[in-house]
Amino acid sequence: MLKALAMAHSCLEEIIKPNDIVVDATMGNGYDTLFLSNLTDNIFAFDVQNEAIEATEKRLSFAGKNVIKISDFENEKLLTENPSVKLILDGHENVRKYVKKPIKAAIFNLGYLPKADKTVITKPDTTLTALSSLTELLVTGGRIALMIYYGHEGGEKEKNAVIHWVSTLNQKTWDVFTYGPLNQVHTPPILVILEKK
Ligand SMILES: C[S@@+](CC[C@H](N)C(=O)[O-])C[C@H]1O[C@@H](n2cnc3c(N)ncnc32)[C@H](O)[C@@H]1O
Numbered sequence: 001m002l003k004a005l006a007m008a009h010s011c012l013e014e015i016i017k018p019n020d021i022v023v024d025a026t027m028g029n030g031y032d033t034l035f036l037s038n039l040t041d042n043i044f045a046f047d048v049q050n051e052a053i054e055a056t057e058k059r060l061s062f063a064g065k066n067v068i069k070i071s072d073f074e075n076e077k078l079l080t081e082n083p084s085v086k087l088i089l090d091g092h093e094n095v096r097k098y099v100k101k102p103i104k105a106a107i108f109n110l111g112y113l114p115k116a117d118k119t120v121i122t123k124p125d126t127t128l129t130a131l132s133s134l135t136e137l138l139v140t141g142g143r144i145a146l147m148i149y150y151g152h153e154g155g156e157k158e159k160n161a162v163i164h165w166v167s168t169l170n171q172k173t174w175d176v177f178t179y180g181p182l183n184q185v186h187t188p189p190i191l192v193i194l195e196k197k
Pocket of ligand 1: 026052
């Protein structure tokens, strides 16, 4: 049986083609950014913590990927640089400042960065702002995967906010699915996946 993250990757892998523009909304240690970089060279990855940028830069450089770090908006011209993995030190709620073209896919891993400051967590209002922008930027046939970790303080509130928000998307233009275990005693992550029809 596929775990939720493997299912998320599989749903994205199915549609992402080389040169598609994609977004990693929560870079963290860069595992999803690396996964995306094996599918396309055009990635905008966001995180609010410098540790995340450093860890992801290391992971991608080791894999031989072309990485650009963007930590202040004065580097605007870097945003249009040839296909590359852009590691942006900013919140995903500001995605519109950086991504000006339609995107094929996005992934969120909600929660906190493992082994780092557990008080730096994704929050309902900023997550929904990002989601709203990314759903507008998404092309027809594009998908957004949300891995929702919710075992930490504040996690349940964010999970409910996201599920409520995606449940209101018009069924004529959106497919909205969930995937996750129902019989586990802890709080394993659940996947919410959106496709624009
Ligand atoms: C569960 S971790 C992500 C794990 C990551 N996808 C990986 O592959 O390692 C969540 C990340 O979201 C980041 N985060 C929190 N608020 C954010 C925001 N407003 N915008 C972007 N990232 C944010 C945290 O700093 C943390 O690194």
